[in-house]
Amino acid sequence: MNTPEIPEIVVRRLPLYARTLSWLVEENVQTVSSQELGANLGMSPAQIRKDLSYFGEFGKQGTGYDVKYLLSQLRQILGVEREWLVALVGVGDLGHAIARYGGFGKRGFKIAALFDNDPRKIGQQVGELEILGMEALPMVVKGLRLRLGIVAVPAAKAQEVTDYLVECGIRGILNYAPINLHVPKGVRVRYIDPVVLLQSMTYHLKSG
């Protein structure tokens, strides 16, 4: 199913479909039309049908999609029908909040190891995890077969930490530091920067 010609923009939308479907499951909704999905997501029904058609035939004309079935298919396509363990580097205020974030577990992810370079933090407990020193990273990544890492260190340290994660075998990085990261081919980075998002709104609000 993972044919290479799927546009990246489509891949980026699949998690939004999955998120909406999870929501519908919780609300005990059993079938959903592309119109309803589109209304929920602010997208056209045609766009949704086209996106999903890359991966097969999921709906019946006239009756819409079976919510649970489509969700399970999407979770398989996204690779989250199993749990992914994630390394978190940088356990300051932000790292603590990420480590405690309740939204990962239900959706396929678990923070499995915490790392920091501050000797005062190493050995401390956060939830059920102990903060480890950076020198433990290669062994843990190998031992737990980690492929995903979260970077929650200051901007000035983020590239260095990223290089180290990649060297240890991490192939996907979620970066909270407000800086652009450089990674070799085959490694992916996604960014979380609330200020960038706020600024894209003030542009529109500034004259109002």
Place this chain on the structure above:
Amino acid sequence: MNTPEIPEIVVRRLPLYARTLSWLVEENVQTVSSQELGANLGMSPAQIRKDLSYFGEFGKQGTGYDVKYLLSQLRQILGVEREWLVALVGVGDLGHAIARYGGFGKRGFKIAALFDNDPRKIGQQVGELEILGMEALPMVVKGLRLRLGIVAVPAAKAQEVTDYLVECGIRGILNYAPINLHVPKGVRVRYIDPVVLLQSMTYHLKSG
């Protein structure tokens, strides 16, 4: 300068340029070419020149852009040469972390008021702010002339909180709840959902 025909995708990129330029200022870099900016951001120099050309002539051919000047112009275009006060609703673990996040101040934003509906939290102090009850929202939004709000409540409450924020006069919402929000025309929403980003990577990693 705020001509309506600027594509939204360009507006979304401006904060990334500003972020990179801030970084260059800290590194004492005085001029930067579109090639260098492009290399940093993983974009083509032509794209950067085209994006910036919507707003005027910022660079001299051959010498590149004056970093401080371009940054100050971008901050003006983005409307963040002044400080924006922001209301934060939902002061759980995540809300606490957002309230304490150090990255807002330098880049144009200040969390100015905290709200929660939990009587045990109302009256508590977080940094220099006291958590207020939801009934105080209209008065505070009006009094401080707030236009921006951050939603950090559980998914099941996010739409209701959003409706209330909009009713009170908020026009830009940064939503941390893992749910799609519906807002009237003229109100903007941006989303932060780490799981959506992680899932867009596992898609690529799942067979590896």
